[in-house]
Amino acid sequence: MPNKLLPPSGPGRPKDLAKRQAILDAAKTLFLRNGYDGSSMDAIAAEAGVSKLTVYSHFTDKETLFSAAVKAKCEEQLPELFFELADGVSIDSVLLNIGRGFHTLINSRESVELHRVMVTQGSQDPKLSRMFYEAGPQQLLSEMERLLSKADAAGQLCIADVHGAADQFFCLIKGGANFRLLIGCGEPLEGAAAEQHVQDVVAMFVRAYLPAQGGC
Amino acid sequence: MPNKLLPPSGPGRPKDLAKRQAILDAAKTLFLRNGYDGSSMDAIAAEAGVSKLTVYSHFTDKETLFSAAVKAKCEEQLPELFFELADGVSIDSVLLNIGRGFHTLINSRESVELHRVMVTQGSQDPKLSRMFYEAGPQQLLSEMERLLSKADAAGQLCIADVHGAADQFFCLIKGGANFRLLIGCGEPLEGAAAEQHVQDVVAMFVRAYLPAQGGC
DNA sequence: GTCTATATAGCGATAGAC
DNA sequence: GTCTATCGCTATATAGAC
Secondary structure (H helix, E strand, C coil), X not given: CCCCCCCXXXXXXXXXXXXXXXXXXXXXXXXXXXXXXXXXXXXXXXXXXXXXXXXXXXXXXXXXXXXXXXXXXXXXXXCCCCCCCCCCCCHHHHHHHHHHHHHHHHCCHHHHHHHHHHHHHHCCCHHHHHHHHHHCHHHHHHHHHHXXXXXHHCCCCCCCCHHHHHHHHHHHHHHHHHHHHHCCCXXXXXXXXXXXXXXXXXXXXXXXXXXXXXXX | CCCCCCCCCCCCCHHHHHHHHHHHHHHHHHHHHXXXXXXXXXXXXXXXXXXXXXXXXXXXXXXXXXXXXXXXXXXXXXXXXXXXXXXXXXXXXXXXXXXXXXXXXHCCXXXXXXXXXXXXXXXXXXXXXXXXXXXXHHHHXXXXXXXXXXXXXXXXXXXXXXHHHHHHHHHHHHHHHXXXXXXXXXXXXXXXXXXXXXXXXHHHHHHHCCCECCEC
């Protein structure tokens, strides 16, 4: 006969989820800050405030916990950029808004850490890198392609290869500064410098794809 | 009294350099393939065909050996791209040649491995990342700036910010494909696809910085 | 279901023989 | 100058008490 009533000492099912979430939060923090090899299961357990075996009871092994942490981070980082091209609004201002949002995103500490981890671990686990790519960059590229196609159809831009152009736009926003940030050499552009960079990129991009006077 | 003549069994000084080179070669291979944490001193000693203590006698510790290996790799990878803008040759063809060379370089297995290691270790050791950046990317950027300044002065292009434009050119050549390669998601562009990519980028770049009909 | 204590293995770095 | 054998430490993963 099982005893149903042990509120103070009984473990209970509800506690399960709270600890699982604490473990996942700790894993996200430590894995991104110190990498896969640099984060021990002991450290994650301590950060989460539980014992190491509790970690193993919720996630079978280190790799499983790592994948879960990366997946959670991907989902919470996917930004809400606006890719709509309403009537009467210039393509310049739309690209400016997208550029600002994307630039802020990829220069954030969390994004840089996630990218570092993906470079290190993703190259060893194709499933992981594919999961990350489809959850993040792929989404943005697809929406940008849609936007550029509409701008081309509306005659605001003249783009033969929308896929390539979308790729170019994001690469330009990233710029060499983001690469330096990734290898830990230099500080992120902020404030006026960041705004200037985005404006320069948008101006250069639009100039390259401006329709000729005769049309497209 | 020291014995001077022991040709067959005596260790001798000349052997020193050969073993040092073997150690350095092994370190370059393993560190780039498996990363810093993934390469044990035992494995490097075995790959070099020497004992572990011999490794420690030539390089004080693991970090020192790692820095030496990275430095050697940087120097041997610095490409010989042509940044000269001779009279009578169009800026398009010069940029095409540079673009092809740079594209081949950054898509090579060795370059990708070096970049991965720098993302992982460089972010933990600012001295290392700075050494890498100044030995590699910085060089190319400086030469490209010189070239673009000359093209601007010659009226072939119209560039207000040559530093920013040089940065843009290399980012465009890299493209999203190089990022996917870095995270282990996708294969490098090769052959006709690579050539097409370089041509598209150069055409887009030149279009953006073409002088207006009235001049610059 | 959770924790303390431990098994097993691999790492970087070193001591002593030749 | 070079090698074999080893120390000290930390990691992942697990066994038994409550």
